[in-house]
Amino acid sequence: MKLFSFVFAGLLLVAVVSAGMAQEEAKMKKEDWQNEMNSLTGQQQGLQYQIDSLNKAINSLKDEGAGYDKETEQLWNEIYAAIGTDKAGVEEIKAKLTELEGRINEYAKMSDEALSQKIPELEALKSEVVAYRQDRRYALTEIFNKVNDLANRCDQLIQRGKNYQPPKPKHDTYVVVTGDYLWRISGKQDIYADPFQWMKIYSANRDQIRNPDLIFPRQSFLIPRAQEANEYWVMRGDNLKLIAQKVYGSPASWVKIYNANKSIIGDDATRIYPHTILIVPKD
Amino acid sequence: MVGLKVRILSAVYALALLTIWGCTSYASKEDLQQLDERRAQVQSMRQKVTDLTNEKKKSEQEVQQKKQRLDQAKKEKEAVLKRLEEIEKSKQAQ
Numbered sequence: 001m002k003l004f005s006f007v008f009a010g011l012l013l014v015a016v017v018s019a020g021m022a023q024e025e026a027k028m029k030k031e032d033w034q035n036e037m038n039s040l041t042g043q044q045q046g047l048q049y050q051i052d053s054l055n056k057a058i059n060s061l062k063d064e065g066a067g068y069d070k071e072t073e074q075l076w077n078e079i080y081a082a083i084g085t086d087k088a089g090v091e092e093i094k095a096k097l098t099e100l101e102g103r104i105n106e107y108a109k110m111s112d113e114a115l116s117q118k119i120p121e122l123e124a125l126k127s128e129v130v131a132y133r134q135d136r137r138y139a140l141t142e143i144f145n146k147v148n149d150l151a152n153r154c155d156q157l158i159q160r161g162k163n164y165q166p167p168k169p170k171h172d173t174y175v176v177v178t179g180d181y182l183w184r185i186s187g188k189q190d191i192y193a194d195p196f197q198w199m200k201i202y203s204a205n206r207d208q209i210r211n212p213d214l215i216f217p218r219q220s221f222l223i224p225r226a227q228e229a230n231e232y233w234v235m236r237g238d239n240l241k242l243i244a245q246k247v248y249g250s251p252a253s254w255v256k257i258y259n260a261n262k263s264i265i266g267d268d269a270t271r272i273y274p275h276t277i278l279i280v281p282k283d
Numbered sequence: 284m285v286g287l288k289v290r291i292l293s294a295v296y297a298l299a300l301l302t303i304w305g306c307t308s309y310a311s312k313e314d315l316q317q318l319d320e321r322r323a324q325v326q327s328m329r330q331k332v333t334d335l336t337n338e339k340k341k342s343e344q345e346v347q348q349k350k351q352r353l354d355q356a357k358k359e360k361e362a363v364l365k366r367l368e369e370i371e372k373s374k375q376a377q
Contacts, residue, residue, distance in 0.1 A: 033310035033318060040321045047328035054335035061342035068349035075356040079363050134374065139366035141359055 083136045093137045097146050100129055104150060107157050115161035122161065126154035171204070172223040176215050191223055196275065200224050200233070203264055203277035224277060232257075234276040240269055247280050256281055 080086050103125060107118065115122070129150045137143050174185060182202055187195035202212045204222045209215060227233050232243055240254035247257070258269045260279045265272055272278075310318070 028310040028315060028318075030308040030310050030314075033314050037318060037321060040318075040325050043325050044321075044328060047325065047332055050332045051328065051335060054332065054339055058335065058339050058342050061339065061346050065342070065346045065349045068346065068353045072349070072353045072356045075353070075360055079356070079360050082360075082363060082367060134370065136367060136370060139363045139370060141362055144366060 079140075083139055085137055090137060090140065090143070093132070093135065093143055094146075097129075097132070097143070097150065100125070100150055101146075104153050104157070108153070112160050112164040113166070115157055116164035117161075119158055119161045122154055122158045126151060126158070129154060168225055170224065170226045170228060172225060174201075174221050174223050176217050176219040176221065178217045180215065180217070182209075182212055182215065185221070199273050199275040200277055203275075206264060230280050230282070232278045232280050234272055234274050234278060236274045238272065238274070240272065243278070248283055253283075 080090075107115065107122060107125070110118065129147060132138055132143070132147045135143075138147055174191060176185070182198035183195045186192045186198040186201060192200070198212070201221055201223060202209055204224045208219055208221065215221075232247060234243070240257055241251035244254040244257055245251045247253075254269070257278060257280060258265060260281045264276060264278075
């Protein structure tokens with residue numbers, strides 16, 4: 001019993017002491033603390049050196065930049081003095097050129113047809129722009145480029161106006177005179193200069209011409225000049241299947257074309273003539 | 284007899300442990316606080332180095348731009364003087 005008491009007391013003591021030591025391990029040993037403090041002090045010194053170096057370099061860069069600024073400003077003052085102007089004078093010409101650019105932009109939005117009627121105005125505008133070439137401020141690169149760019153834009157607009165051609169009408173009209181017949185009308189220089197194209201006149205005027213051999217003075221015929229979207233002008237070598245292939249992408253659709261043009265083709269769908277104008281129904 | 288040996292051994296063991304424990308020196312609360320402060324200072328200095336490095340890069344870029352502006356101004360002066368001569372010639376021709 002005594003032995004047991006002593007052993008138990010010993011173990012208890014060991015346990016208490018070990019627990020105490022374990023708790024103390026959470027604390028830092030003085031030696032470790034000192035080592036870390038020394039390490040941090042070393043780092044601080046290194047970092048302070050870096051900070052000082054960086055501050056020095058930044059100040060040096062600022063001085064360098066200020067030197068460049070001063071030199072640049074001096075150069076610009078010399079440039080303005082040579083031209084005989086100042087910053088305000090340059091801003092003034094810039095504002096005037098911006099106003100001219102706005103006017104040019106308005107013209108640029110116009111159609112070629114409208115420009116064709118504004119050519120004198122555009123030429124006057126160009127003269128206003130080009131007049132700045134006599135201004136000493138034109139020597140400045142920015143002004144030089146702007147003036148030349150605006151002058152070029154004026155030229156382009158004038159050219160657009162000059163190049164404009166009104167679209168040709170899709171039909172002319174012709175009034176039949178005594179002695180006319182379709183072959184003769186078609187052969188006239190101001191009509192087709194080709195008598196073989198009489199079928200065009202016949203096709204376009206089916207409502208007035210029942211018999212192509214019988215036309216009357218004072219009849220007014222349409223003279224087709226350009227193919228309409230819903231038309232097909234027959235060419236040499238065409239047949240309905242070929243036309244259906246070209247128009248619908250399928251030769252089988254030839255019936256659709258034939259049905260729409262029965263009155264001009266007649267009963268024989270295999271026989272169509274060059275220069276006939278066929279109506280093409282929508283797919 | 285056995286009891287005496289056990290008692291002696293226990294006492295020796297306990298004494299040894301207490302001696303080891305008692306002889307170890309530990310940092311005080313103040314020491315630990317000082318260590319934390321020092322760590323914070325180092326961290327703050329590291330941040331400052333980062334900031335200054337960035338500022339230096341920015342300054343270098345600015346200087347580069349200023350140098351370019353100066354070079355442009357030099358070229359502009361040459362071009363302006365040349366064009367002024369042409370403008371004068373053009374005026375005289377008219």
